[in-house]
Amino acid sequence: MEARINKRKMVAYWLATLFVAVPGALSGGMDLLHVQPLFGIMLHLGYPGYFATILGLWKVAGAVVLVAPRSPLVKEWAYAGMFIDYSSAVFSHAASGDGPRTIANPAFAILALVVSWYLRPPSRRLA
Amino acid sequence: MNRSRIRVIAYWVFTALVAYEMVAGAFWDLLHIEFTRVMMDRLRYPQYFPYVTGAWKLPCAMALVAPRFPRLKEWAYAGAFFNYYGAVASHFLSGDRGAWPIALALALFTIASWALRPPDRRLPAPAQTETVAASRWLVAAGVIGAMVVVSLLTLPRGPTP
Numbered sequence: 001m002e003a004r005i006n007k008r009k010m011v012a013y014w015l016a017t018l019f020v021a022v023p024g025a026l027s028g029g030m031d032l033l034h035v036q037p038l039f040g041i042m043l044h045l046g047y048p049g050y051f052a053t054i055l056g057l058w059k060v061a062g063a064v065v066l067v068a069p070r071s072p073l074v075k076e077w078a079y080a081g082m083f084i085d086y087s088s089a090v091f092s093h094a095a096s097g098d099g100p101r102t103i104a105n106p107a108f109a110i111l112a113l114v115v116s117w118y119l120r121p122p123s124r125r126l127a
Numbered sequence: 128m129n130r131s132r133i134r135v136i137a138y139w140v141f142t143a144l145v146a147y148e149m150v151a152g153a154f155w156d157l158l159h160i161e162f163t164r165v166m167m168d169r170l171r172y173p174q175y176f177p178y179v180t181g182a183w184k185l186p187c188a189m190a191l192v193a194p195r196f197p198r199l200k201e202w203a204y205a206g207a208f209f210n211y212y213g214a215v216a217s218h219f220l221s222g223d224r225g226a227w228p229i230a231l232a233l234a235l236f237t238i239a240s241w242a243l244r245p246p247d248r249r250l251p252a253p254a255q256t257e258t259v260a261a262s263r264w265l266v267a268a269g270v271i272g273a274m275v276v277v278s279l280l281t282l283p284r285g286p287t288p
Contacts, residue, residue: 046173
């Protein structure tokens with residue numbers, strides 16, 4: 001029974017983590033290379049093109065850190081950084097007058113991020 | 128003076144410098160003063176951006192100064208580092224070569240404060256049996272309160288030079 005619950009927790013942890021890490025790495029790559037559609041969204045929100053370069057580097061790094069084994073302290077920084085990134089995205093879309101559909105994307109990412117952080121297994125956790 | 132004492136003093140100097148910049152920055156950002164508006168135009172950021180950064184700066188300063196909460200402190204350090212690193216990179220990439228040394232110094236102070244943090248402010252947290260004395264909480268609250276007052280009395284008038 002215990003083992004089954006743990007297995008379910010691990011599946012949920014990995015689903016949530018990959019839900020954040022895979023799009024995070026892809027969008028970070030688009031940011032870094034100034035590729036559409038993400039680069040256009042950045043300009044639409046009123047940010048300078050170079051801001052995509054600043055963000056993209058850390059988005060790719062954050063995605064790698066979340067998937068990598070161990071390093072629980074670095075993971076705390078990655079979770080913090082991604083939370084700041086996605087919550088800023090929600091605010092930026094709202095401030096630019098975008099509809100609820102665009103705001104839903106980063107909002108779901110925040111939800112998955114919190115689930116991933118909450119369910120992270122002992123080997124990826126600091127006491 | 129022994130080494131551990133120097134270490135504690137250095138920790139508090141760097142922590143106070145970062146915390147004060149965060150408190151002052153929160154008000155410069157959230158009050159959307161002319162200094163901030165001109166800087167946003169110069170760096171080509173949208174004018175709503177100071178509200179995004181400013182909202183987290185006061186909680187960041189409080190987390191750094193308060194006793195304990197080591198995990199919250201790690202998040203605050205991460206946020207402070209991304210903030211200052213972003214400022215350095217923005218000044219460089221926008222071609223504004225004026226203010227980057229201050230932002231770089233603050234990024235380094237953030238790292239120094241983090242590296243020097245004492246054991247009871249570090250993860251994994253040691254087993255804590257006794258509670259934090261109320262006086263330590265009062266001192267922390269007083270420090271933040273004093274920083275708020277000084278920040279509001281020294282708001283820059285006019286644009287950045």
